[in-house]
Amino acid sequence: MDSALNQTGGDFARVRADFDLPERFPAAALTEAAAAVAAGPRGSRVDRTDLPFVTVDPPGAKDLDQAMHLERRGDGYRLHYAIADLGAFVDPGGAIDEVARTRGQTVYLPDGNVPLHPTALSEGAASLLPDQRRPAALWTIDLDPDGNPVGADVRRAWVRSVAQFDYETVHADIDAGRAHPSLALLPEVGALRRALAIKRGAVELQLPEQDIERDGDTWGLVLRPRTPVDAWNAELSLLTGMCAAQLMLRAGIGVLRTLPPADDNAIEWLRRSAAVLGIEWPADASAAELLATLDPTDPAALALFMDATRLLRGAGYTVFDGELPEVVTHAGIAAAYAHVTAPLRRLVDRFGTEICLAVSAGEPVPQWVRAALPLLPGLMETSDSYAAKVDRACLDQVEAWVLGDRVGAEFDAVVLRAEATVAEIFVPEPPVLAKAAGEGQREGERVRVRLTATDPIRRRVTFERA
Template sequence: MDSAAIGTDFARVRADFDLPTQFPPAALTEAEQAVSDGPRGSRVDATDIPFVTIDPPGAKDLDQALCLTRLDKGYRLHYAIADLGAFLVPGGALDKVARERGQTMYLPDGNVPLHPTVLSEGAASLLPDERRPAALWTIDLDGEGQPVAADVRRAWIRSVAQFDYETVQADIDAGRAHPSVQLLPEVGSLRRALAIKRGAVELQLPEQDVDEVGDSWGLVLRTRTAVDAWNAELSLLTGMCAAQIMLRAKVGVLRTLPSADDNATEWLHRSAEALGIDWPAGTSTAELLAGLDPADPAALALFMDATRLLRGAGYTVFDGDLPELTTHAGIAAAYAHVTAPLRRLVDRFATEICLAVCAGDPIPTWVHDALPSLPGLMETSDSLAAKVDRACLDQVEAWVLANSIGTEFDAVVLRAEATVAEIFIPTPPVLAKATAENLREGQPVRVRLTAVNPETRRLTFERA
């Protein structure tokens, strides 16, 4: 069946969520002036390090660049992060609008950026072959992948190549990887093994995405490459090092998640048993989930059930006394957002704290003053981003299936209640609810599409 969509743009989604269409004139003027003036602050010259970036194809807001090298007894990660703080004036027009927006909103037909593109896709972006200001993390790891030293300072860097995930994966598989990422499989695998050992929970749920199909839109399932996972581990490593720096300084902002209660864990054990998934004695939740095949319907259902373990994430600030909660249960460690300042507000403030601590300088007053407001700003924007993302997917599902009323589809039950089931249809990839009785999680089921409303982005399925 043709999965091309019949809609053309996402103006209705933008209107429904009142997304801004432009920046205030004062913010644009300030951004252009910042580019003209150049980044503030002294910095070391690290342009001799052959950094590369790994991002989705066509990305222009490049936050991170990396270079991995081998040491006598371990590894060194150079991780450069866009130095947005060197351009923004605290309390200025740009700072004000960034606090209002919280983060970049990604829609299939164009982004609603956190900062004007003259910065986020220009002077502050770590584009290839350009001398750029960065917050340069240098993290040394032992032979097992554990960090033994971490430092961050302002630097000039130059990326020598811009890659996407599939290209890096193909190059690694073919044995022709760029020297800066040749160690990515080795270091990434060590870090992933340590994450499982710590008890980090990773849910291998299918990643539903929107693709451009000619003049319209379609649905695809994004296959997560090993490079995705390895690269994510480097970002998590940097965030964990940042958290430790802030905890030692007793000032900062962490991304936190309380541990799941015993009832949620016991419920997951019962769910695994009902799905026919063997859970050997002594096997942790992290170990069990990491060993499941995401193509198995029962595994998909258990991953969905395991989302119950990851509810309640938030942001915890502290300034003088350590908070009661300092860890993120999903990561199984203390963690902070610092690797995406072009796209996420909180990273700029956490980075400024780490830069000041590592340099032995006082933390700027404007950072102290902003800390109490950050959790509310970020939680509001996180909620909005999730709703916008889901609305875009729902819209494309409705467009794709608009002419398929009465068609039957093969599906998998992800979550079942008395008369309604949450289902996943592989082709075209759709997450929806179906009216049905006596279904069980992980069960293959045939469903029929009975109604589509592109205006409300609603689909109605029933068991066939």
């Protein structure tokens, strides 16, 4: 049977074929990776295997980019944040570098990923796997009692993770009062950093996250609620990227993730949407402050989150070497920010890390990094778009499978965005994002919709207002 018509193993072969996803690495890259593993990481480094690092990732992850250790420092805090030191294994201009520039980032599918680097590195010698001595770019960031950074340094180090956790386990351990000592301060520091983010105007959209889950030989859809642990962990990664951006700006060389500020029209549109949805927006509250107070289970809030995506359009990558660019901040984060925390999975992070290591050590930025800077925005923007389309195609595929035998059935839904004759809707059970035909639909409205057709070949489902 055609793989697009069933829900058993190998289901996403059509998606892989449609997007021409590579099935293997070139022989030269595999040979180079094997040689790099055998030779071991380059460069001298300090030994910080005395610190009991831990990792927090999705269940089953092997490409572990980050490990953390939090401790008190006087009346403040110290974050040790170890990042996989991929640059210690990859030859600039070599076969691995060449294929990584072609791929841009790891692409994740429900039945396996398409890695950025050979797995001998990304899931082996460079990954911060537990109970292994690993090379890392070790960030040491000191925070004051309010969570503001007062000092940041990065250097090459040896580290050792003592445990690999997933988000649900950490959440349960924190709730039960048995969190690992390296994570015991995560709720405290994470909450401080989140409060600072809202204060400076960072925008967080609490839209429901669709996820694909395997149950035996079938695929299903689930909603993954964003737990406090997700938010706290993300704040530490953002903190590191913000410290990296400041290093780059002071040195006059770097690659930033940027987003211009939303114009007045976008803010005014959001205010009108809030009024239509019956959401009170205090005159002295920013968009970030308002969004942070909303309940993501409320249909009106979901609709406003969808409208707030207008505030986050136009993100890109900005490089500079000498004169600073006009836009250096990311409006969604409300600060200057650089990608440096996921080098196993994202191309630009390796180059950003090398810049920060050089600047922090008072050394010149390597010429091979400077030469690559002008190319990075195009490479990353292409791969970002590509990976997002693959992710959406996988979700569309599973939606068509899950709903395949339910044509004619009716479902409860929430209108997220409405136009004259069609609306973008969210069906909570099973969790589906789709379009529904029908006039007079209003954003934030609870509606009843009827499934009119499914097409597993084209990966489409269609609804109409019941």
